Amino acid sequence: MDRYFVALLYVCVLCGCSSLPKTPPEVPGEERPAFTLLYTAWIKPEQGIATVKLRISSHPEWVNWMRFYAEPERHENFLYSGEAQREGDSLLWTPPADDAWIQYDVKIESRRSNGRYDGYMTQDWALFRADDLVPPVRTDFKDGTQSRAKLEVHLPEGWSIATRYPRYTSGRYKIDDPDRLVDRPTGWVVMGKIGTRRETIGGTKVTVAAPVDQGVKRMDMIAFLRWTLPTMQSLFPKFPDRLLIVSADDPMWRGALSAPNSLYLHADRPMISGNGTSTLIHELVHVAMSARSGPKADWIVEGLAEYYSLEVLHRSGTLSTERYENAHEELAEWGKEVDSLDVDRSHGPITAKAVGRMREIDAEIREQSGGRRSLDDVLRSLATTDGEITREAFAAAVEQAK
Template sequence: MSLRQLPLLAVLLLLFVAPAYAAKRVDLDFNVKFVPDQDTAEVELLLEDGSVVRYLDFKLGDEGIYSDFQADGEGTWQQENGRGVWRPAPGKARLSYRVKVSHQRKSGRFDARMTDDWALLRGDDLVPSGRLDQQDGVRLISRLKVELPEGWKSVETGWPRIGKNRFRIDNRERLFDRPTGWILAGKLGSRRAKLGETDVTVAAPVGEGVRRMDVLTMLTFVWPEIQNVFPRDPKKLLIVGAGDPMWRGGLSGPNSLFMHADRPLVSENGTSSLVHELVHVFSRITDADRSDWISEGLAEYYAIELVRRAGGMSEDRYQRVREDLTKWSRKVDSLRTEHSTGPITARAVLLLQELDREIRQRSKGRHSLDDVARGLMRLDKVTTDDFINITETMLDGGSAVLDTRLLR
């Protein structure tokens, strides 16, 4: 290459590379202040330059957990039919409102709760989902800052920490980066470890009976196996827990999950609620068209299988688990439903175990159900037809296991 060609090459490189770095970066700060005596959180959105956003259209719902909206300056706020639209003013723009924190289900259990000493909730509720309309060539840089009441010690989220009680929110799959996933604040106890490339934190309010080291040990045990199936390395994973009257089970969220303090790491039926929720976090498989059996079935299948692969389950105990699943699901005649029940999930696990065996036999060990799961991870929403198509493409033909009335 001659020296005369170098300037032209540099120009061509700039033409292709520059657009990736030419986006205007504008700060969007979420400031949250917990107010325990009112069971609320005061939230404000601070936008560095309001002129770059035409509007933010929030889905507020009809439960009345959001109130006292105020837009500063020339900005406007319009609310009707369960939605609210913020049109920021040019220059520095601010929207503030209040959020009711504690949420009690029909069962009487809480999936979000605030006491005098701590708050446990999902960031999805602090900042509702919304449609963002912004100027082209703009990238919003989102951050979360939490102000704690007097006496509260710390706050944990599933996002990387960038300062005291400050976190960077960066979800490349969304235009509107908001602080989704579990948030725990107050008088806390925490245990931390580095697993693979992920910073793992297990945290709970002091005195809630959460066995943090037990959870961390279980995670260390199954981590290599779950990464083999779901090749993702989140920067951070947060696991939170608490006792009654919180929801007596597990609930997953982005980069985070909740487990009730009384849930065993491995239950008497041989499955692990912890690994079940971990599969949801890593796979991010969501379903549509009455296909909840897929996400719930895969989570429960791997809750058994990953413990088995890690050496935590003998063959005879594995067979007893299958017998229990068979008894539990004997009355199930279809897997198709919007919300999978325990018996339906149990029958789905049996089908997936049979399918894994079929794939391994027909491919002579080259493929397994793991390959199907990794294919499903690439889809936004998964249907039963998607599941069948991916499987049959891999098998280069129809599946005897999937040719069943259970999937109709």
């Protein structure tokens, strides 16, 4: 008889256990056993929806329950094996031990408060966050196990797709997020009749993709990144090894939005604005930091992104010293009427004021450290922070750098 089994049985007898544990043991030095999630999405532009099916394709018996925080106005027509029940703003699913799956429809269109879209689908293309396909989910599963996930997308004839994920030879995508207990698709995705340009820059596989006939300058963006991304990578040694940039024209939101390993930039946004700042680099800083701001700390996250948009342009030689200084002067003028940075949401003048504060802090650190450290050290420290960036965490990082 196996010695491990005998020893375990002996312990169970001493402890008064009525049965052997059902959870798979975690063996030190070995990878934990995994249950596999397969997300399958059928894109249906004629209805403006995607039908999504989640199947636990291996070891469903290790999953006790999954709670989906679905939006009733977006996620509907739920079907499932096992049992499920509505509890407030969530759906609690208890999968069966065999043939475990849950299916629903999701509306792709997503409109912001200003009427512009950050999720849109036409008969020829669709652009949205992959997060929209699968609502936020909490999962209870057996101790000592972990999840693995794949994504399969069925497209209309003639469509292609660009995501941030690596692709298996089977055509499925590998979904792997070390920061999540249960992987689900995230980041921007564009599909349909699209044009795509790819380039490897300093170890990062860059993809720029957009629907055709949208006025998106894909090669200009690639050239711009070849010039600036190495500086960004020197600031962030753990810069993502894959980066997806998606773009489209109206009626998409006329701005930029970051997401894991990806960002959206409206086709009309310049890579360098007239005042010398760069929306594209600003969002790349957000991508590199993966930062969420805590209460009254949004000026820190936004101020760092805007400050380093100028720093990257200047250090890479894209922006001359004269234009760099002029940009700081314009931002200082824009933010001079701001009394307090402690707001819930940083915007325009507040972010401009925050840039000046970042420059002051950089000068203080350089002076007190004898030039050995700078705001760069604070940036790198915050980029490795789990959870929210708070005012307290920022102050501590600054003091440590000094």
